[in-house]
Amino acid sequence: MLAGDDEALREFIALRRGPLLRSAFLLCGDVHEAEDLVQSTLVKVVMAGRRLDRIDNIEAYTRRTLMSVFISSRRRLWRREHPHAAPPDRTAEAPADIDMGLAVRTALAEVPPRQRAVLVLRYWEDLSVEETAHILGVSTGTVKSQSARGLATLRSALGDALPESVDRSADAEEARL
Template sequence: MGRAEEDATLHAFVEGRRSALFRSAYLLCGDRDEADDLVQTTLVKVVLGGRRHLRLDNIEAYARKTLINTFIASRRRFWRREYAYAEIPDQARVPEADRETGLLVREALARLTPRQRAVVVLRYWEDMTVSATAELLDMRENTVKSHAARGLAALRAEVREELV
């Protein structure tokens, strides 16, 4: 595959998968601006990595793994540049109950540990299998199951507590 073909493949990937990566990033971060930054950083790494590795076997898996690793690494920092204090919706109006439930779930998701959040998003939003999630996160399958169980239990407890 020549350089022009690689560039065309990378360009098509960026155009086609940016919004899907953004949705996953938003669920991980809980903030639109931070999710946008996460996607931009991920795509830069994917493009540079794609050019470095002359073969683009599974660019989707590479991008997803890069997104998750970049997110987890950002949570290890002792400080962060910005703090989100409010959420301004940029979407069509939805019924009040659905909006409130969505906000509750996103707030509860934000309180999970970064690894639990990554597992929950990959397993239940991206609909990945336990083995695929384990491979992507470099974890054992039992660790993925344990993070998923604990994450879901924490989400249920917080959402149930707020809805009662």
């Protein structure tokens, strides 16, 4: 994307805002905070698009920016408030099992921010280990270990809400990959 190509930036934002909002919601668990994360991310992308000579992969740049904005938001001192157990606003695409969806989102809130970023990129965005490592600026080994730890925390937080059909030994499998 060339600097100053405002029309291309507008089209990109129009196409990617929804998927970015869904990913941001999975990261933070609050629709209003997700909107703030996406807004901050898109402002940074637009500013970089105007400032830099070229962004080779605007999609990857945007994902990395979203993850950076999310992780840095968790470092702020004012983030010491604790969310209530109220369910989030419903989206247009309600999952088939609403109770399980709520349980997973609640459990996801217990996963530390970096691990949550890895889980969202790997299992929601369906990126490879290498792509996730590139976006987060870490090694593939870090992605694998963060995935395994994040999944273990998620499974532990889900407890009895996790269906019996789910293989609970997947943590060991993920760590070996």
